[in-house]
Amino acid sequence: MLWSDLSNEKVWVVLGVTLSFGLIGGVDDYKKLVYGNAKGLSAKVKYFWQSVFGFLAAYIILVNAATPIETTLIIPFMKDVLVPLGDVFLGSAFVLFGYLVIVGSSNAVNLTDGLDGLAIMPAVMVAGALGAFAYLTGHANFSGYLGIPYVAGVGELTIFCGALVGAGLGFLWFNTYPAMVFMGDIGALALGAALGVVAIYVRQELVLVIMGGVFVMETVSVILQVGSYKLTGKRIFKMAPIHHHFELKGWPEPRVIVRFWIITVVLVLIGLASLKVR
Numbered sequence: 001m002l003w004s005d006l007s008n009e010k011v012w013v014v015l016g017v018t019l020s021f022g023l024i025g026g027v028d029d030y031k032k033l034v035y036g037n038a039k040g041l042s043a044k045v046k047y048f049w050q051s052v053f054g055f056l057a058a059y060i061i062l063v064n065a066a067t068p069i070e071t072t073l074i075i076p077f078m079k080d081v082l083v084p085l086g087d088v089f090l091g092s093a094f095v096l097f098g099y100l101v102i103v104g105s106s107n108a109v110n111l112t113d114g115l116d117g118l119a120i121m122p123a124v125m126v127a128g129a130l131g132a133f134a135y136l137t138g139h140a141n142f143s144g145y146l147g148i149p150y151v152a153g154v155g156e157l158t159i160f161c162g163a164l165v166g167a168g169l170g171f172l173w174f175n176t177y178p179a180m181v182f183m184g185d186i187g188a189l190a191l192g193a194a195l196g197v198v199a200i201y202v203r204q205e206l207v208l209v210i211m212g213g214v215f216v217m218e219t220v221s222v223i224l225q226v227g228s229y230k231l232t233g234k235r236i237f238k239m240a241p242i243h244h245h246f247e248l249k250g251w252p253e254p255r256v257i258v259r260f261w262i263i264t265v266v267l268v269l270i271g272l273a274s275l276k277v278r
Helices: 009-034 043-063 089-112 120-137 140-146 154-175 184-201 205-211 213-232 242-248 253-273
Strands: 072-074 082-084
Touching: 009 043, 009 089, 009 154, 009 184, 043 089, 043 184, 072 205, 089 184, 089 205, 089 213, 120 140, 120 154, 120 184, 120 205, 120 253, 154 184, 184 205, 205 213, 205 253, 213 242, 213 253, 242 253
Parallel strands: none
Antiparallel strands: 072 082
């Protein structure tokens, strides 16, 4: 399949989201490296621009939806459970949900990128699985056979996901422990946002949560740690995100990385099983 349909707005939205979130991360990294500002962009500024681009992308997806199924939440492993978000409050429920998926995914990958190769390999596996979903969802015969929604034009995103997989593996060659090249916010924010927007287009946002369980676990550990400390003055983990907790417990860095990879393999297989287990 050739990526020839450049009039496909799905292609441009995915590219736009990837580039815009990469720009946010790039400015953050630039301030850290060039100006020696250890904090980079302030959290408020970074979150503001993530919100702007996240809401804009979700709104564009809503207004360009050709069929109701493109704004309907699909519940994995349940054949007939559908939630029509596009019909709730003039589509605002879909826009809010889409925003949360894109921005949440972006920040989750960024939080995970704390050890050599820890973020990129799970991202590669999830991108490969989303590529499979994109191809099947964009093919009427396959989607009909599997009982998943058919979304015209989404098959083009298979090429994008394939590019993420190839680039990610090439990057991993130099990012594996001990790393010679680092992802930085420019890579992590862009990659996470890309996974989020592709998941929205293939109508598998909840499957993304399953397959990206490592990213979810890292994010939840930070939320729990901060919440517990503010409410009780006590910490749940030795350090958050949770990969640092295991390091402080004495696990060597490669052990933490590989075990998180193994968890992702299992979760991606569970996500792919949702294609048939209904």
